[in-house]
Every structure is written in C-alpha cells, then in structure tokens.
Amino acid sequence: AAVAAAAAMLSLDFLDDVRRMNKRQLYYQVLNFGMIVSSALMIWKGLMVVTGSESPIVVVLSGSMEPAFHRGDLLFLTNRIEDPIRVGEIVVFRIEGREIPIVHRVLKIHEKQNGDIKFLTKGDNNAVDDRGLYKQGQHWLEKKDVVGRARGFVPYIGIVTILMNDYPKFKYAVLFLLGLFVLVHRE
Amino acid sequence: LRKNVEDFTGPRERSDLGFVTFDITADILNGKNGLQTFWNKNALIIFDWNVKQLFLYLSAEYSTKNNALNQVVLWDKIMLRGDNPRLSLKDMKSKYFFFDDGNGLKGNRNITLTLSWNVVPNAGILPLVTGSGHVSVPFPDTYETTKSY
Numbered sequence: 345a346a347v348a349a350a351a352a353m354l355s356l357d358f359l360d361d362v363r364r365m366n367k368r369q370l371y372y373q374v375l376n377f378g379m380i381v382s383s384a385l386m387i388w389k390g391l392m393v394v395t396g397s398e399s400p401i402v403v404v405l406s407g408s409m410e411p412a413f414h415r416g417d418l419l420f421l422t423n424r425i426e427d428p429i430r431v432g433e434i435v436v437f438r439i440e441g442r443e444i445p446i447v448h449r450v451l452k453i454h455e456k457q458n459g460d461i462k463f464l465t466k467g468d469n470n471a472v473d474d475r476g477l478y479k480q481g482q483h484w485l486e487k488k489d490v491v492g493r494a495r496g497f498v499p500y501i502g503i504v505t506i507l508m509n510d511y512p513k514f515k516y517a518v519l520f521l522l523g524l525f526v527l528v529h530r531e
Numbered sequence: 532l533r534k535n536v537e538d539f540t541g542p543r544e545r546s547d548l549g550f551v552t553f554d555i556t557a558d559i560l561n562g563k564n565g566l567q568t569f570w571n572k573n574a575l576i577i578f579d580w581n582v583k584q585l586f587l588y589l590s591a592e593y594s595t596k597n598n599a600l601n602q603v604v605l606w607d608k609i610m611l612r613g614d615n616p617r618l619s620l621k622d623m624k625s626k627y628f629f630f631d632d633g634n635g636l637k638g639n640r641n642i643t644l645t646l647s648w649n650v651v652p653n654a655g656i657l658p659l660v661t662g663s664g665h666v667s668v669p670f671p672d673t674y675e676t677t678k679s680y
Contacts, residue, residue: 411609411611412583412584412586412609412651430602430659431590431602431603432586432590432604432647432648432649433659434649434657449586449649451603451627452601452602452603452604452630453600453602454597454598454600454601454632455598455599455600455601456598456599457599462632468586468607468609494657495656495657496655496656496657497654497655497657498654499653499654
C-alpha cells in the first residue's frame with residue numbers, strides 16, 4: 345500500500361512537470377514569434393531610413409508602364425532629398441486624397457532657383473500625360489507627392505501581395521499558416 | 532533644326548509653345564553615342580543578357596527668368612532587345628507639346644537637346660544614361676502667328 349501511494353504521488357508530480365513544461369514551451373514559442381515580427385518591422389523601418397522613402401518597396405498595380413513593368417513587379421525606391429527630380433526618372437507618387445500610389449515617368453520639370461520644383465508625369469503605355477489623373481485643378485506634382493524614385497526592380501514577385509489584396513481569404517490563409525508554422529516549429 | 536514659337540493657350544494662361552523639328556542619328560549598340568554607365572565594364576555593349584529594353588527620350592533643357600531649370604521631353608521611344616539599335620530619324624516632329632511655364636522661350640538663346648535612355652533590365656538596377664553629343668538650339672525673338680504646324 346505504501347508503494348502504491350508512493351507511485352501515485354510520483355505520477356502526479358510527473359504530470360505537473362509535463363504541464364509546466366508545455367506551458368513554458370508555449371510562452372517561449374510566443375516570444376519567438378514576437379521576436380520575428382519585431383525583427384521584420386525593424387528591417388522595414390531601417391529600409392525606410394536608408395532610402396528616405398516611406399514605402400521603399402512597392403508593387404506595380406497597373407499596366408500603364410508596360411512593357412517595362414507589369415502588374416505584380418516589385419520596385420525598389422529611394423527618395424533622397426539630394427537626388428533632384430529629373431525627366432526620364434520613374435517616380436512613384438500619390439495624388440492628394442488618394443491612397444493608391446502611381447508609378448509613371450517624369451515628362452517635364454520646372455525648377456526654381458531655390459529648389460522648388462513642379463513636374464508632370466506620364467505612363468509609358470498611356471497616350472496622354474497624367475494631368476487627367478491629378479486632383480481637380482491640379483496641374484503639376486510637387487516633391488511632397490513623391491513616395492520615391494524607382495532605382496531597381498524584380499519581376500513577378502509582387503503578385504503574392506496582389507493576390508492577398510484581391511482575395512482576403514487567401515491572405516488569412518497565408519497568415520494562419522505562417523503563425524501555425526512558427527508556433528509549431530521547435531527552433 | 533527649325534524652330535518657331537507661338538503663343539498658345541496652354542494648360543492655363545498663355546504660355547510659350549515651341550516647335551522643334553529634329554534629326555536623330557544614334558548608334559546605341561556600338562556606344563558611339565557615348566556612355567556613362569553604372570557598370571563601366573562592357574561599356575560597348577548596352578544590350579546585354581540582362582537588358583529587356585531601353586526607354587529613349589529626347590529632352591530639351593533650358594533656363595528662364597521664371598525657372599532656373601526646365602526640362603521637357605520632346606520625344607520618346609521604346610527600343611526592345613532585338614530591335615534595330617541604329618537610329619536614323621529625319622525631320623521628326625516632337626511627340627509632346629513643348630510648353631514653357633510662362634514666356635521663357637521667346638528669345639531664349641540656349642536650349643540644349645540631349646538624347647538619354649533608361650535601361651530596363653530583366654531584373655536589377657534601373658540606370659539613366661545620357662548620350663554624348665547634345666545640340667544647342669536658340670529660339671527666335673518673335674512669335675509666329677501662322678498655324679503652319
């Protein structure tokens with residue numbers, strides 16, 4: 345009877361240990377996940393500082409720059425103040441009041457002595473310049489409208505973000521799988 | 532190159548509108564048009580395995596009282612890999628209206644026309660290259676009122 349009692353106590357202890365260990369592992373995995381998310385955010389913010397652009401990587405959303413860029417291509421931007429805006433450059437800009445950025449080429453610039461600049465853009469694949477796209481009464485773009493200048497690009501890769509935007513269920517599925525993978529992975 | 536200037540109602544108010552006709556001879560493949568590329572190696576071959584296309588544009592650069600620097604693209608062309616890299620265009624009219632922001636074209640002695648291009652790779656960096664051999668063009672002191680364009 346004493347042996348049975350001792351065995352029963354030992355098994356209870358063991359169960360406690362197991363429960364405790366699982367909890368600790370779970371907390372560890374959650375912290376791990378948090379670290380991954382923070383590192384990703386830090387890299388993104390770091391890129392923002394180095395390039396000077398609020399959105400250093402953008403996905404091309406329309407076909408207005410074909411055949412150079414197609415929907416889904418990824419563009420790498422810089423927006424350093426020391427780089428002046430000149431014709432021929434590919435700029436990514438936002439029109440006041442609209443959140444979707446547009447990727448087009450600079451067609452005309454008029455710059456004053458003090459550096460104030462106003463410029464006009466046009467998509468390579470469009471027949472006319474962008475005046476029709478600007479706000480009512482707006483004829484020119486200014487530095488403040490610019491998100492960045494395209495310095496490099498990689499084709500196709502951005503399709504994933506377009507898919508996630510157009511099919512929210514796909515986005516949730518991807519996020520869910522990612523989360524699951526991180527939590528389950530022992531590393 | 533012939534030029535005349537006409538007062539024309541632009542996007543708003545009256546601004547100077549310039550007309551330029553031009554010839555372009557460029558030999559892009561052999562780099563005779565001058566190169567200042569990022570890579571500085573293989574400078575003679577612009578169309579290498581990683582070049583998808585060149586976006587060529589002819590721009591006019593000048594100064595006016597209103598604006599210290601003006602640049603206007605007069606003409607552009609997309610040259611795909613495989614297209615004939617030798618350009619020999621004569622008597623071309625500008626593709627886009629050459630409006631000034633104000634009246635700075637009249638009597639402007641120094642309009643510099645330059646041919647440049649944007650190298651679009653299959654993947655990678657997007658450099659802008661300026662060709663050598665630019666041309667300086669003056670505009671006359673008077674306006675023309677005949678709509679002969």
